[in-house]
Amino acid sequence: MGVSTRQIIERYGTFFAGVLLFIYLTIFADNFASVPNLLNILKQVSFLAILSIGFTFALITSELDLSFAHVCSFSGVIIGMLISDGVSWQLAALVGIAIGTVAGLINGLLVTYLKVPSLIATLGTSSVANGLAFMITGGVAFVGRWDPNFLFLARGKVGVVPLLVILMLIVVVLALVFSTQSKTGVHLQATGENEEAARRSGINTKRCKILGLTLSGVAAGVTGVLLVSNLSSAAPQMGGDFLLLGIAAALLGMTMFTPAKPNIFGSFVGALIIVMLSNGLVLLGAQYYVQDILLGIIIIASVAVSASVLKQAAFSL
Amino acid sequence: MPSKISASQVFKNYGAVEALRGVSVEIEEGEVHAICGDNGAGKSTLIKILAGVETPDGGEISIDDRPRQFANPTEALRAGVATIHQDLAVAPRMTIYQNVFMGAELTKSVLGVPLLDKAEMRRQSLSYMSQLNKSLTDMNKKVEDLSGGQRQAVAICRALRWNADVVILDEPTAALGVRETEQVLDLVRSLKQSGKTIILISHAMQDVIAVADRVSILRHGKNQIGMAVSGLTADTLSHYILSGETASAH
Secondary structure, three states: OOOOHHHHHHHHHHHHHHHHHHHHHHHHOOOOOOHHHHHHHHHHHHHHHHHHHHHHHHHHOOOOOOOHHHHHHHHHHHHHHHHHOOOOHHHHHHHHHHHHHHHHHHHHHHHHOOOOOHHHHHHHHHHHHHHHHHHHHOOOOEOOOOOHHHHHHHHOEEOOEEHHHHHHHHHHHHHHHHHHHOHHHHHHHHHHHOHHHHHHOOOOHHHHHHHHHHHHHHHHHHHHHHHHHHHOOEOOOOOOOHHHHHHHHHHHHOOOOOOOOOOHHHHHHHHHHHHHHHHHHHHOOOOHHHHHHHHHHHHHHHHHHOOHHHHHHHHOO | OOEEEEEEEEEEEEOOEEEEEEEEEEEEOOOEEEEEOOOOOOHHHHHHHHOOOOOOOEEEEEEOOEEEOOOOHHHHHHOOEEEEOOOOOOOOOOEHHHHHOOOOOOEEEEOOEEEEOHHHHHHHHHHHHHOOOOOOOOOOOEHHHOOHHHHHHHHHHHHHHOOOOEEEEEOOOOOOOHHHHHHHHHHHHHHHHOOOEEEEEOOOHHHHHHHOOEEEEEEOOEEEEEEEOOOOOHHHHHHHHHHOOOOOOO
16 A cells, blocks of 8 residues: 555656745745745636636646637637627626536537548637637737726736736636546546546436537636736737647646646646746746747657657647 | 346347347346357357347247346346456456446435545445455455456455446456466356356356356357256367367267
């Protein structure tokens, strides 16, 4: 029953590396550990963590969602357009989340009923969402006067803690409980681990795959709302940069806690490490391209180390 | 002994191929009944029909002397017929108890929310496992860390959890080593002791001789031999299968 040193490294190695990175940046990067900077990091993590958690649900069912970043942008521009047209921000936000949900649902239906591999299906959805976002905006962001209550979502604070961080933590806890403590969460896992075994055990594996991809869409919609609130503008490419970051966070997450398996807490910590690294590099005065290089290395190394599920999802064409 | 499950004059065609041509098998309650035959004899087709994977084109399946027809494996399971396929259908990176309860997880209400009752699932899994393999006690162990024989035990535990009276084992010792094969044969003996009816499909004649009470040999989709195993040797069984002789001729 004992846990070997190797198992400890496999489960917690990346996490400890993150802790070491934190210590290193605290010592060598000016102002890294200051309260305003740490709160800023947490705020930046919020968007990435929610997106990567959504992506993780798709990954748990052994499917890929490459559309979440552009769906997030599309959802954002619809919110911007509706609010600009005088629709209440609450309704606009609900429509934004609904758009993400429908996009995820379409991905799920394409994968399960039309048998389009998720790599291809979500790439197609991504392109459609991107095109629609540019069509609606004409390439120009929606800006203007925004309801202060809407802006409070991403900019407000409860005491000293940004509301955004609280919302992110709620998402993390709910996703964690759902994925590890609920019957449906375990069915998602079983579907991803051995679809045939899950099906023979009476699990509706098609429904599980649709749910996994839909949850990724929901997360994209929610992040769209929060991004527009934070930026007080809605640009057609505002979520684009999150694609690689979100994938990297989830893959980094697969190298810890439950090695080689997508897991919600791992994705959250992965997002934290990536944003911390990005923030630290800026404070250390590194060139802008260094982050891209490191991100590429993180993605390749993570897949090489543990992401067999991703390989299966990507190459079972 | 009363009949537990029987197939009477079963026919099955796949296009022009006649896979079963009036096969009849009667399996008595509590016995280990081996079904043998060369490739293409019709064993797999017969088992698929008994397990609800295929429906017969003609003939009748009865359980406890009542005619039954299964549209799918779930219906067969509900009727108490569980099949453990050669691939075992386990999720290797999930734990023993998660595999045993796959698709039928137990929950408990926490503040009105149904959450997994992992402790109860572990306890019940251990209870099933202790009937088969007393050395395997850590239900949190991942299936990928188990030997072939132990994995078979996990699959059988799942059949026990389904409350199956009839357990169909499809080539359970294929690709296993000597020690693991012996473990699986012990599992079959344990199942028999607990009163289950077992249908064993196997190419390994020595395994059939070791655990089966009776054997049915199929050839070209028809019955060739149905007889008690007592007194037979693995060589004799192999001879029947290869030569196509009937027992009376022999």
